[in-house]
Amino acid sequence: MGGIVQFDNVGLRYGTGAETLSDISFTLAPGTFHILTGPSGAGKTSLLKLLYLAQRPSRGLIRLFGEDIVTMPRARLPGFRRRIGVVFQDFRLVPYLSAYDNVALPLRVAGVSEKELDGPVREMLAWVGLANRATARPATLSGGEQQRVAIARAVIGRPELLVADEPTGNVDPEMAGRLIHLFDALNKLGTTIVVATHDIHLIGRVAHAQMMRLDRGRIADPTGALRHPPSRPAA
Amino acid sequence: MKLFVPFAESRLMPDTRLAGPMPWVIAIMMFLMVLAAASGLALAQAARAMGGDLAHRATIQVVEANADIREAQARAALAMLARHPAVADAKRVTDAEIAALLEPWLGGEAMGGDLPVPALIDVTLRPGNDADRLAPALAKAAPAARIDDHAQALAPLTGLLAALKWLAAALVVLMAAATTAVVVLTARGALTSHRATIDVMHLLGATDLQIARLFQRRIAIDAFAGGLLGLAGAIAVVVLLGVRLAALGSELVGSLTLAWWGWALLAALPVAGMLLAMFAARWTVIAALRRIL
Ligand SMILES: Nc1ncnc2c1ncn2[C@@H]1O[C@H](COP(=O)(O)OP(=O)(O)OP(=O)(O)O)[C@@H](O)[C@H]1O
């Protein structure tokens, strides 16, 4: 079946060491919500990097939006990246841009005009509770505030796929709940979501979320549900 | 191809114009380049003027002590030259003109005496002919005649001018190459110091061209500012030198002038430098980006 993401026997090896990821196979149906867990160093970030096209696998097949991205020419990748929203584990805000400009970045890259982007950017900043910090540089924001800017930047373009690496690591439980609510709202609009987290509270927050567990570079899939997932449960 | 970025994209890079040494290095390069180009152009102009005025001319001297024979041969030579196909014009230099030429050396009375002065004929050749073509006919008409070929006499000077002209051109090319190297180094430095930002933009779906445009814009602005500064300095020097040379009043030096298109060419150098810098930056950034996924 055609998922929005399809991994088939994917392996990833950095340099010449042992494989960081081995035999990863799963399919994500459009509009589903996935929570990726696993101990530190299991390879969660590595797996997400393959998803947001920062890395090509050493072996195996990856299909994204129905196309093979392993053999895809480099020039076509930017178009795919624009359909994916990413919350990086280390935020990666642009240090000399204000919170506003950081959030506006994906829209500007995509060529949206200033007039059209102003409303959505302000709305998104308000959503993450940073309406009054729009002009602040990342260095003057707290860790949690930076994380919220990173999340706002990831979702502003209404991506088809949202990939978030520990998106609630630096915020209090109440803000974590708000952010998860934001992801959920986006999910209801049709975005497929993959969140990597250690946060036990988060795991119970989204009722329809499907769990994926990584351990030492391998995905636990005892029932085979990840390979051949049921279609999205009715909400 | 979009060379300049719209405002929205330009805000993605901090505007640190005229920071760092590149504009100043480019100003110095442009200063030297404009001076070299100006001298090259002036030399080319002088060489052309010299070629036009003198290369097609020759002087024929009839050197004969006996005044009657000299006069007869001079007339015969003139008659022959008037019919010769290689000759556009042949004119006897009058005794009064010769006297005027010799006066500074021999004093006013020389012509009155018996001093044997050669008879002179000024010949203008048709284009594509040289004075040697006249020799056989001339030997028949006037055995005492000698051909004085101006082009040959000037050959060492025109050779020198041509060599200097090429030297100036080589200097311009070398300085353009050095400027390119400076730009490439600057672009590489900028790439390194903005590495994190580039990675983020890349992952947000920015194309190589979008990222390259951010750099090429800033570098083009810096290069243009530096180029204008260098041009202004060099033009000031050229104008001052021109004033000094004009004061000398020498005819040879006087031909060292620039035509309007020479000035236009000099003024175009900063623009050319800017374009060169822009494409060098663009190429450097794109080549570096190709190495990441
Ligand atoms: N760029 C890299 N080069 C070499 N090794 C790497 C690189 N990135 C990650 N690794 C290694 O791959 C393994 C998995 O790292 P990864 O970051 O994917 O783990 P993680 O599950 O995200 O951990 P955490 O929960 O701490 O974020 C680790 O052993 C790490 O050292």
Ligand SMILES: [Mg+2]
């Ligand atoms: Mg990680």
